[in-house]
Amino acid sequence: MEVEKDIKVQKNILRAVGKMEIHADLMDAHLYAFKRSVLQQVLNQKQTFRSLKQDVVPYLVKSQLRSEISSNGAQAEENGDEDNYNTDKVMLSQLLANASTPSFHEVYALGPNGFSPSERKTHKCSVYIANKTKYCARLNSIQAYSDINRDVIGDASHLSGCTFSAHNNVIHPSAVLGSKTTIGPQCMLGEGSQMGDKCSVKRSVIGRHCRIGSNVKIVNSVIMNHVTIGDGCSIQGSIISSNVQVQERAVLRDCQIGAGYAVTAGKEHKGEVLRK
Numbered sequence: 001m002e003v004e005k006d007i008k009v010q011k012n013i014l015r016a017v018g019k020m021e022i023h024a025d026l027m028d029a030h031l032y033a034f035k036r037s038v039l040q041q042v043l044n045q046k047q048t049f050r051s052l053k054q055d056v057v058p059y060l061v062k063s064q065l066r067s068e069i070s071s072n073g074a075q076a077e078e079n080g081d082e083d084n085y086n087t088d089k090v091m092l093s094q095l096l097a098n099a100s101t102p103s104f105h106e107v108y109a110l111g112p113n114g115f116s117p118s119e120r121k122t123h124k125c126s127v128y129i130a131n132k133t134k135y136c137a138r139l140n141s142i143q144a145y146s147d148i149n150r151d152v153i154g155d156a157s158h159l160s161g162c163t164f165s166a167h168n169n170v171i172h173p174s175a176v177l178g179s180k181t182t183i184g185p186q187c188m189l190g191e192g193s194q195m196g197d198k199c200s201v202k203r204s205v206i207g208r209h210c211r212i213g214s215n216v217k218i219v220n221s222v223i224m225n226h227v228t229i230g231d232g233c234s235i236q237g238s239i240i241s242s243n244v245q246v247q248e249r250a251v252l253r254d255c256q257i258g259a260g261y262a263v264t265a266g267k268e269h270k271g272e273v274l275r276k
Contacts, residue, residue, distance in 0.1 A: 188204075
């Protein structure tokens with residue numbers, strides 16, 4: 001994978017580490033766990049902090065590295081801002097070389113007040129990198145929500161806990177299908193949902209207790225719970241929230257429908273957000 005800009009690594013760090021892996025295919029899942037006392041202390045000291053990712057985590061990492069370097073004789077220069085400091089490059093090399101050893105992490109075993117037994121003001125910062133057998137995704141957009149729903153009935157089907165049929169889909173035993181209605185592979189039809197005759201569902205998730213009329217086409221969409229869809233509707237690339245009513249012959253393409261909204265009969269919407 002190509003990176004947007006060059007990465008410079010000092011030779012003394014390479015010599016100290018011996019072997020290094022640089023990844024450009026990792027993503028921050030924005031899932032952080034903090035000891036309450038540590039987080040509260042940082043926020044009390046740094047009241048201008050507004051972001052966990054951009055402010056708090058970098059501060060804790062710098063605090064950890066600076067404390068280890070200082071304990072080995074290197075001096076940090078404050079220059080009016082404790083976040084800006086200069087370190088001895090050789091000492092930093094040794095620190096990075098030892099960062100994967102158990103003794104490194106034992107140094108940062110925190111006491112009951114968030115400090116190490118030696119009372120040095122430092123914090124242990126660690127990261128968990130999920131291996132390829134794990135499923136990890138960041139849900140921060142409508143597109144991501146749609147993609148994750150498709151993953152759960154596709155490549156990550158083991159996460160659903162459901163039993164897939166011979167047609168590679170999930171249809172709850174209590175769901176009712178009309179005559180000549182087809183549910184394609186990588187689709188899910190939830191508990192108590194009902195579909196009329198001659199409907200077609202492709203690459204979509206339909207929630208619980210939905211009422212869907214006849215001659216309805218649903219493609220690449222997510223239909224949440226307790227949704228009513230009238231006869232002759234066409235829904236493509238859309239997300240429909242719970243308790244929505246889509247009246248007969250309505251057409252939705254690449255739309256997001258808010259909870260409890262009623263889509264007027266015969267109307268066509270493309271790329272719209274409809275909500276109360």
